[in-house]
Amino acid sequence: MDGIIAAPMSQRPIIIAVIGGSNAAHKDLDAAYQVGLELAKRGAIVLCGGMTGVMEAVCKGAKEAGGTTVGIMPGNNVEDANDYIDIAIPTGLGFARNAIVARAGGAIIAIDGAYGTLSEIGHGLSDGTPVVGLNTWQFIIDGKEDTTIERADNPLDAVEKALAYAEGRRA
Amino acid sequence: MDGIIAAPMSQRPIIIAVIGGSNAAHKDLDAAYQVGLELAKRGAIVLCGGMTGVMEAVCKGAKEAGGTTVGIMPGNNVEDANDYIDIAIPTGLGFARNAIVARAGGAIIAIDGAYGTLSEIGHGLSDGTPVVGLNTWQFIIDGKEDTTIERADNPLDAVEKALAYAEGRRA
Amino acid sequence: MDGIIAAPMSQRPIIIAVIGGSNAAHKDLDAAYQVGLELAKRGAIVLCGGMTGVMEAVCKGAKEAGGTTVGIMPGNNVEDANDYIDIAIPTGLGFARNAIVARAGGAIIAIDGAYGTLSEIGHGLSDGTPVVGLNTWQFIIDGKEDTTIERADNPLDAVEKALAYAEGRRA
Amino acid sequence: MDGIIAAPMSQRPIIIAVIGGSNAAHKDLDAAYQVGLELAKRGAIVLCGGMTGVMEAVCKGAKEAGGTTVGIMPGNNVEDANDYIDIAIPTGLGFARNAIVARAGGAIIAIDGAYGTLSEIGHGLSDGTPVVGLNTWQFIIDGKEDTTIERADNPLDAVEKALAYAEGRRA
Numbered sequence: 001m002d003g004i005i006a007a008p009m010s011q012r013p014i015i016i017a018v019i020g021g022s023n024a025a026h027k028d029l030d031a032a033y034q035v036g037l038e039l040a041k042r043g044a045i046v047l048c049g050g051m052t053g054v055m056e057a058v059c060k061g062a063k064e065a066g067g068t069t070v071g072i073m074p075g076n077n078v079e080d081a082n083d084y085i086d087i088a089i090p091t092g093l094g095f096a097r098n099a100i101v102a103r104a105g106g107a108i109i110a111i112d113g114a115y116g117t118l119s120e121i122g123h124g125l126s127d128g129t130p131v132v133g134l135n136t137w138q139f140i141i142d143g144k145e146d147t148t149i150e151r152a153d154n155p156l157d158a159v160e161k162a163l164a165y166a167e168g169r170r171a
Numbered sequence: 172m173d174g175i176i177a178a179p180m181s182q183r184p185i186i187i188a189v190i191g192g193s194n195a196a197h198k199d200l201d202a203a204y205q206v207g208l209e210l211a212k213r214g215a216i217v218l219c220g221g222m223t224g225v226m227e228a229v230c231k232g233a234k235e236a237g238g239t240t241v242g243i244m245p246g247n248n249v250e251d252a253n254d255y256i257d258i259a260i261p262t263g264l265g266f267a268r269n270a271i272v273a274r275a276g277g278a279i280i281a282i283d284g285a286y287g288t289l290s291e292i293g294h295g296l297s298d299g300t301p302v303v304g305l306n307t308w309q310f311i312i313d314g315k316e317d318t319t320i321e322r323a324d325n326p327l328d329a330v331e332k333a334l335a336y337a338e339g340r341r342a
Numbered sequence: 343m344d345g346i347i348a349a350p351m352s353q354r355p356i357i358i359a360v361i362g363g364s365n366a367a368h369k370d371l372d373a374a375y376q377v378g379l380e381l382a383k384r385g386a387i388v389l390c391g392g393m394t395g396v397m398e399a400v401c402k403g404a405k406e407a408g409g410t411t412v413g414i415m416p417g418n419n420v421e422d423a424n425d426y427i428d429i430a431i432p433t434g435l436g437f438a439r440n441a442i443v444a445r446a447g448g449a450i451i452a453i454d455g456a457y458g459t460l461s462e463i464g465h466g467l468s469d470g471t472p473v474v475g476l477n478t479w480q481f482i483i484d485g486k487e488d489t490t491i492e493r494a495d496n497p498l499d500a501v502e503k504a505l506a507y508a509e510g511r512r513a
Numbered sequence: 514m515d516g517i518i519a520a521p522m523s524q525r526p527i528i529i530a531v532i533g534g535s536n537a538a539h540k541d542l543d544a545a546y547q548v549g550l551e552l553a554k555r556g557a558i559v560l561c562g563g564m565t566g567v568m569e570a571v572c573k574g575a576k577e578a579g580g581t582t583v584g585i586m587p588g589n590n591v592e593d594a595n596d597y598i599d600i601a602i603p604t605g606l607g608f609a610r611n612a613i614v615a616r617a618g619g620a621i622i623a624i625d626g627a628y629g630t631l632s633e634i635g636h637g638l639s640d641g642t643p644v645v646g647l648n649t650w651q652f653i654i655d656g657k658e659d660t661t662i663e664r665a666d667n668p669l670d671a672v673e674k675a676l677a678y679a680e681g682r683r684a
Contacts, residue, residue: 099267113312119293141284441609455654464632483626
């Protein structure tokens with residue numbers, strides 16, 4: 001067993017979780033596609049919920065740039081993964097899988113405003129995973145906005161912010 | 172095996188999930204206590220995350236009125252449940268247990284503004300479980316507030332709204 | 343908030359998890375029914391997977407003796423619980439809920455030989471939850487039987503052994 | 514968004530789940546290493562629980578042959594993954610993650626006899642995932658051995674049997 005090239009954590013590719021609804025507006029799908037493309041160009045693995053909408057668009061972008069995609073799926077059947085998922089993990093957990101998606105990346109990019117996305121943002125903020133928002137939910141409590149989510153101006157900005165967070169966390 | 176009194180769904184006690192942070196302001200703890208008291212007076216079971224803060228206060232109120240309380244806990248140890256939990260379920264799932272809390276009641280009463288509460292509201296809205304809010308998060312997307320959460324004016328109002336939803340769902 | 347009777351752990355009712363298949367032989371259903379009856383007579387709460395077969399029979403027995411039953415269900419719908427479940431928790435986790443069932447009791451009584459039961463026995467033994475077997479799986483490794491499961495001769499014996507374990511664990 | 518090479522299911526690499534204890538005998542670790550090596554030579558992705566023992570050995574073998582490895586981890590911290598995991602998914606679910614491991618592959622290879630392995634075999638058999646056993650548990654019910662697990666004579670035999678099952682399931 002000599003001569004093996006180990007893959008210790010510092011050398012593993014960074015994983016970025018991208019969250020967003022299964023039914024999204026055209027502009028959000030475009031943004032997701034660009035996010036996937038830019039993440040893959042920078043060598044990051046795209047992890048998502050594995051289904052349609054934002055999840056499919058971000059994987060499509062990542063695959064166009066030759067990246068790797070992982071889908072943490074709610075159901076039991078690998079066949080339900082979108083066509084741009086390389087590694088499909090059918091958890092069978094339903095929406096409880098959102099907690100895994102929110103934890104599995106070095107940072108989260110949240111796009112669009114589905115309720116599942118809301119739960120994933122909540123999980124991410126609970127866990128201390130940095131969340132970068134791109135046209136997504138704002139949260140108000142006691143009349144004041146919670147500004148923990150870092151807002152991005154565009155897909156490239158979101159990618160750069162998320163990667164900076166993820167790199168910082170493993171430094 | 173004759174003569175058994177079955178407990179079909181229509182005769183089971185209603186379960187209301189009460190969600191809120193483990194560290195909450197005094198006014199939120201007071202509200203949670205009143206919610207527990209009023210739920211128990213009306214025969215509803217209080218289900219929560221089993222820990223401190225809002226979770227403990229609502230159970231304390233429920234027990235004072237002779238009610239039953241269930242804690243769906245994140246950790247492995249039943250010893251971690253607050254002192255007012257009758258039935259402690261140590262899931263070992265961490266925050267993924269939030270998805271169970273959000274689904275297990277006929278309706279949800281959300282108090283206060285922790286991030287875990289945010290994830291549970293998201294899960295509840297995803298699942299179609301009615302959510303009644305008492306001094307909790309507001310959500311804005313595309314510049315407009317999402318008004319799916321029914322806002323309550325006070326603990327009694329929250330209890331009455333949640334029970335009306337839960338009764339309506341099993342009618 | 344004075345004068346409240348707390349329910350610290352030492353005063354909570356003991357919970358015993360009873361596991362077994364949704365399709366079981368008549369003798370196993372009879373055994374499960376007797377187990378439920380004897381557990382409830384002794385004040386223990388019966389916790390199970392909430393569905394048919396052994397799960398239904400044990401709850402039927404418990405309810406005949408006036409006991410309380412909890413169902414940790416795989417699906418999303420409380421309507422799927424058997425008619426003898428008082429508190430139905432629809433986890434939506436599929437068979438991953440078996441890990442919760444295996445952990446939630448002070449001890450486990452395993453009846454019959456379904457594959458789900460096998461997974462729950464494995465989870466229980468992993469977690470260090472005592473497992474009492476009643477006509478259930480035997481396990482052989484390296485040609486030798488693993489004798490960690492305590493075998494019971496009959497339902498009453500299983501109940502007494504499980505309660506002794508559960509009481510010992512919280513002493 | 515033209516010109517993208519989709520990755521429909523029939524073209525995805527096959528995933529084989531390899532399960533076994535975190536503390537295993539030398540012969541089992543050797544077997545796991547050979548299993549990983551042979552799986553990777555044949556282009557299969559190795560998925561496991563991400564920790565030590567059999568999980569580490571199978572990943573070490575897979576990496577020596579240039580393969581890809583996925584770890585579905587019980588805890589919250591990616592740092593806990595063994596050094597031969599490429600894609601570490603920290604589920605935070607504890608042993609409930611065993612249900613995901615058991616479901617995520619086209620087939621399972623079970624090595625050795627830990628209790629967690631027992632739970633994963635149970636989950637696999639419940640789900641209908643083919644299980645190939647290599648020096649692992651035998652199961653007896655009603656005095657008869659359950660022969661649903663396909664026994665392999667050696668690591669290469671296990672790999673060939675598991676791949677045949679996985680290919681058959683997606684044909």
